[in-house]
Amino acid sequence: AQSVTQLDSHVSVSEGTPVLLRCNYSSSYSPSLFWYVQHPNKGLQLLLKYTSAATLVKGINGFEAEFKKSETSFHLTKPSAHMSDAAEYFCVVRGTGRRALTFGSGTRLQVQP
């Protein structure tokens, strides 16, 4: 079975500094991986996806993630944090049946002024 582990439950950065949210995955085959974002009291929104094309994936709002098979990682980064980036971020893997997504436990990003 596929699974994802988000290594940090909370990350706090200052506005204008880089963001790194860490995710490791476990899969017996080449997985499809995603990052979703949830702003307070809202539903989730797809940020970016990796589906076996380029290993460096660019998403919305300046975020990007790199798929590293050797490290089984799919970390999310952004060069410069903005106050509006404060939200909860979920690393997600698609199941073998391709009909279900498995969510990590989430990382809450706090951006300090």
Place this chain on the structure above:
Amino acid sequence: NAGVTQTPKFQVLKTGQSMTLQCAQDMNHEYMSWYRQDPGMGLRLIHYSVGAGITDQGEVPNGYNVSRSTTEDFPLRLLSAAPSQTSVYFCASSPNREGVEKLFFGSGTQLSVL
């Protein structure tokens, strides 16, 4: 564009009561699903459907029923509510029946079972 609409937004139940959470989408998506969100556990899939008349269980189906009589609607029924079902529930749909990638989420239903 309404997207995915969930009702109600908030609900308080007593143990043993039954209720139905409503979900409707106006995007003609074949795939619809229900998740529950609990602190520190991310989202867990309860049930999903790949089209009218077709439903399947997810990771945590016990205590919940679903049906899909139309493409637009996918209600979630709690048969006999328990305190363990206190959670935030999200309905989500996808244009991809196979190879689900982009889910469109409703705004959630916050359910408390006393």
